[in-house]
Amino acid sequence: MKVLISENELRQGLTRMAGEIRAHYADKPLTLVGVFAGSIVLLADLIRLLDLPLRVELLPSRHGGKGTNKPSPVVVDLDVLVSDIRGRHVLLVDDIFDTGDTMWELIPQLDELGPETVRVAVLLRKQGRCRVPRQPDFVGFDIPDAFVVGYGLDYNDRYRHLPYIAALEPEELREAAS
Numbered sequence: 001m002k003v004l005i006s007e008n009e010l011r012q013g014l015t016r017m018a019g020e021i022r023a024h025y026a027d028k029p030l031t032l033v034g035v036f037a038g039s040i041v042l043l044a045d046l047i048r049l050l051d052l053p054l055r056v057e058l059l060p061s062r063h064g065g066k067g068t069n070k071p072s073p074v075v076v077d078l079d080v081l082v083s084d085i086r087g088r089h090v091l092l093v094d095d096i097f098d099t100g101d102t103m104w105e106l107i108p109q110l111d112e113l114g115p116e117t118v119r120v121a122v123l124l125r126k127q128g129r130c131r132v133p134r135q136p137d138f139v140g141f142d143i144p145d146a147f148v149v150g151y152g153l154d155y156n157d158r159y160r161h162l163p164y165i166a167a168l169e170p171e172e173l174r175e176a177a178s
Ligand code: IMP
Pocket: 038, 069, 070, 094, 095, 096, 097, 098, 099, 100, 101, 102, 103, 146, 147, 148, 149, 153, 154, 155
């Protein structure tokens, strides 16, 4: 396992991103929508860095193929959103932007509910993987194309607790899968 982003660097990047988010939304009614379980750690830290009136919602977890972290198409029953997002600004919060498929599928579904805007904040963006015509609006860190864990990101349910972001070596990916 190789540490890509230390705990200290994570804190600095998050503080910068939170500053951008705060400046962007200033006096607007904002709802953060955490995307699945992977966003929880990020969401908790972001809330504490955002000195703004906020509503917070969480979309439920889905389960994908074992070890792939690539779930099937995203269809979310948006009735789980407790508060009305009509007329509010929605910021989707996710751990990592890989191919972008998740965000690309979620944005139109949220748009149907009549928010003012839907934007996207991610902790990590993988280089050279995007296959949708939209990029996240707020990005903590750009990382190389490796499988990463820690800070809420898992591999087969492991490593979520790590306070830093680490890339798994190919042997570790094989071991954990067997
Ligand atoms: P996308 O739809 O391809 O952008 O993938 C987004 C989701 O795939 C993320 O929210 C993660 O749950 C998962 N994912 C993609 N890459 C990684 C990784 O390197 N480590 C852990 N999970 C990942």
